[in-house]
Amino acid sequence: MTSPAIAVLGAGSWGTALAILLARNGHRVRLWGHEPVAMQAMAAAGENTEFLPGIAFPPGLEAVAELDAALAADDLLVVVPSHAFREVLEQIRDRAVALGRIAWGTKGLEMASGKLLHQVAAEVLGEQVACAVVSGPTFAREVARGLPTAATVAAADSATAEHFAGLLRGETFRAYTSTDSIGLELGGAIKNVLAIAAGISDGLGFGANSRAALITRGLVEMMRLGEALGGQRETFMGLSGIGDLVLTCTDDQSRNRRLGLALGAGRTRAEAEAEIRQVVEGADTAREIHNIGRAHAVEMPICEQVYRVLYEGLAPQAAVQALLARDPKPERLG
Numbered sequence: 001m002t003s004p005a006i007a008v009l010g011a012g013s014w015g016t017a018l019a020i021l022l023a024r025n026g027h028r029v030r031l032w033g034h035e036p037v038a039m040q041a042m043a044a045a046g047e048n049t050e051f052l053p054g055i056a057f058p059p060g061l062e063a064v065a066e067l068d069a070a071l072a073a074d075d076l077l078v079v080v081p082s083h084a085f086r087e088v089l090e091q092i093r094d095r096a097v098a099l100g101r102i103a104w105g106t107k108g109l110e111m112a113s114g115k116l117l118h119q120v121a122a123e124v125l126g127e128q129v130a131c132a133v134v135s136g137p138t139f140a141r142e143v144a145r146g147l148p149t150a151a152t153v154a155a156a157d158s159a160t161a162e163h164f165a166g167l168l169r170g171e172t173f174r175a176y177t178s179t180d181s182i183g184l185e186l187g188g189a190i191k192n193v194l195a196i197a198a199g200i201s202d203g204l205g206f207g208a209n210s211r212a213a214l215i216t217r218g219l220v221e222m223m224r225l226g227e228a229l230g231g232q233r234e235t236f237m238g239l240s241g242i243g244d245l246v247l248t249c250t251d252d253q254s255r256n257r258r259l260g261l262a263l264g265a266g267r268t269r270a271e272a273e274a275e276i277r278q279v280v281e282g283a284d285t286a287r288e289i290h291n292i293g294r295a296h297a298v299e300m301p302i303c304e305q306v307y308r309v310l311y312e313g314l315a316p317q318a319a320v321q322a323l324l325a326r327d328p329k330p331e332r333l334g
Contacts, residue, residue: 116186
């Protein structure tokens with residue numbers, strides 16, 4: 001029996017890592033990115049020299065410069081930055097409708113509208129296309145290297161979740177399933193904002209105590225907003241919630257944490273992003289989470305201070321003082 005062909009759309013570090021994982025699992029994979037010259041160079045080198053240098057493409061993985069060539073597939077996995085998500089879905093709409101299903105590994109919210117990505121997908125593709133989201137504590141380089149990793153695939157129906165989880169499962173990758181797409185998407189978005197907060201704390205020279213407090217109380221903020229938007233509380237205690245939160249707040253592979261570190265050390269956002277050279281999703285997400293939290297009257301003090309640092313010019317030290325000066329209250333997990 002011939003293995004299914006899978007199109008991975010988005011050739012950044014995470015898209016490339018997922019393409020490598022799928023190819024190692026025995027699938028035929030076509031990896032597409034929006035820059036033809038970069039894709040041609042990738043095909044010639046047999047690796048993504050810009051984002052995952054030194055990790056060779058396994059047999060079965062082909063880098064392609066033409067979108068139509070990539071779309072000659074049995075499954076679609078979108079892994080582009082959130083700001084490009086709607087545009088890419090519009091480009092592939094006919095193929096997604098013909099297949100009747102699609103998955104994405106994109107994290108974040110649609111900028112300006114603040115919509116969750118499954119809402120964007122429903123608007124572009126219609127309700128007839130079954131959608132799944134892949135999320136969890138997953139650094140791209142570790143997945144590409146074949147280090148043990150676990151993640152969750154969520155879809156409204158369990159069959160769709162299991163289908164895509166089955167494609168991803170391999171010797172070193174464990175994929176769980178869920179029906180809570182809202183919880184997975186919010187966890188994957190809010191954790192980036194909280195990772196900026198943790199980076200700021202460490203950049204200011206604060207210790208492990210501060211970091212642990214930010215992670216714990218940040219999880220509470222994640223659960224508050226998640227439940228307000230219809231997510232399930234237990235989702236935030238899983239891989240795509242606390243798991244991804246701990247990962248991004250504690251390891252310097254996280255672009256969002258690195259942005260926070262730079263801000264805490266006195267660098268500007270522009271300086272930090274120029275050094276990171278990849279999209280830092282949490283910076284834009286902070287604005288959208290601020291707006292959503294306000295609209296739903298959800299108290300999110302840590303996310304609020306990150307927003308103020310990024311968009312109102314508040315000094316990081318002043319943001320910390322604002323958090324510490326809040327009125328005392330009993331600890332509640334919600």
